Amino acid sequence: RHEKSMLFHSTPVKPESLEDLWENLSLKPANTPQVNISDSLSRRVINEVWQEQTIARLLQLVDLPLLESLLEHQEIRPQLPQPRKGTGCVITSNYLDREILKAFSDSQTDEWLSAAIDCLEYLPDHMVVDISRNLPDQPDKADTWKLLLFENIGRYYGQKKEPLLSHASEIHSGIAELLVNGKMEQSLEAVQLYLKLLxxxxxxxxxxxxxxxxxxxxxxxxxxQKESDNRMVVKRTFCKAIINNKTLSRGKTDLLILFLVDHQKDVLKIPGTLHKMVSNKLVALQKGQDPSKITGYTFCQKLDEREYRSNTEKTTKDELLSLLKAIDEDSKLSDKERKRLLGQFHSSNPSIFMQYFGDRVTNMCV
Incomplete structure (x- = not known):
């Protein structure tokens, strides 16, 4: 009863809907025919189209409550270690250590070593120096040095405060659900789209x-590690550096990490569907057309302003009539409570009240 009575006093709230957020990202051309769109689009517009279409396709695959986390994403630009040269072209020892490691990597055909040394660019100087000073001087010591590399890279990323995939973390749950349900192709495309936004x-x-x-x-x-499978060791060592989502269960986090590792060669590719969507939109923009009519997707039925207002009024009226009917026919309400609720309804919606009761309204003491 209390819930029903509250309906008459509630203050209308206008939430920021998915459509409102999406509209802010829209790149529709102006309606006026006087606007000429250049055949050569700017890099900024092209980048915005890529982002818009990536989000559009991602929303077709993963259910998100709001777009806020995608639209409010602020780019994180980590400061990569740069060769530091002082005045007079003095080269520091740290710079030399990095160059020595790079030269060593270039001379190797070992994929393991090359992949590891590529990661050292993100490690602090003192760790790089330690690794450089322990370069193997004999081939039989290579495995020991590899373990030193793995240990240092693992230690650095184990201490990293911000995981690499922290952007729009609710997408993790959507992708994990696809994996749990065995939808591998959709999972891969969703991951590709998510990583494209980085x-x-x-x-x-x-x-x-x-x-x-x-x-x-x-x-x-x-x-x-002697007693563990390499795949599990890698997962444990780098899991939090990739995803540290407290809303995601441990099992789903592990599933997502292993999926990334097992599909490493594919996850950073651009899906063909996205290529087509972007191409269609760019062509539409160049021609001054409405690109949303060409890209082949829509989130809802499109209505002009008059139709929208008409539908809104009809839906509101139907719902109010349904509510009034429920109050009138609810046998569990006492006469006093029913009279109170009807009085509130009449004061806020007299025309609906008159329409529903018709000739009976003269007998209603509200």
Missing amino acids: DSQVREEFRRLLYFMAVAAHNSELKL
Whole structure:
């Protein structure tokens, strides 16, 4: 009863809907025919189209309550270690250590070593120096040095406060659900779209780390830990550096991490569907057409303003009549409570009240 009575006093709330958020990202051309769109679109517009279409396709695959986390994403640009040269072209020893490791990597045909050394660019100087000073001088010590590399890279990423995939973390749950339900193709495309939204520098760091993880996980010649499978060791070591989502269960997090490792060669590719959507939209923008009519997707039925207002009024009226009917016919209500609720309804919606009761209204004491 209390819930029903509250309906008459509730203050209308206008939430920021999915459509409102999406509209802010829209790149529709102006309706006026005087606007000429250049045949050559700017890089900014092209980038915005890529982002818009990536989000559009992602929303077709993963159910998200709101777009806020996608639209409010602020690019994270980590400061990569840069060669530091002082005045007079003095080269620091730290810079030399990095160059020595790079030269060593270039001279190797070992995929494991190359993948590991590529990750060292993100490690602090003191760790790089320690690794550089322990370069193997004999081939039989290579495995020991590899374990040193794995230990240092693992230690650095184990202490990293911000996981690489922290952007729009609710998408993790959607992708994990696809994996749990065995929808592997959709899972892969959703991951590809999600990673496409990463800042370029974060994406590059993720690419290098994931490549190293995949190589280390699937290498049977070097045992990372005696009693454990390499794949499980890699997952435990780097899990929190990739995803540290407290709303995601441990099982789903592990499932997602292993999926990334096992599909390392594919997750950073651009889906063909997205290529087509972007191409269609760019062509439409160049021609001055409404691109939303061409890209082949829509989130709801499109209505003009007059139709929208008409539908809104009809739906509101139907719901109010349904509510009034429920109050009138509810046998559980006492006469006093029914009279009180009807009085509230009459004061706020007299025309609906008159329409429902008709000739009976003269007998209603409200």
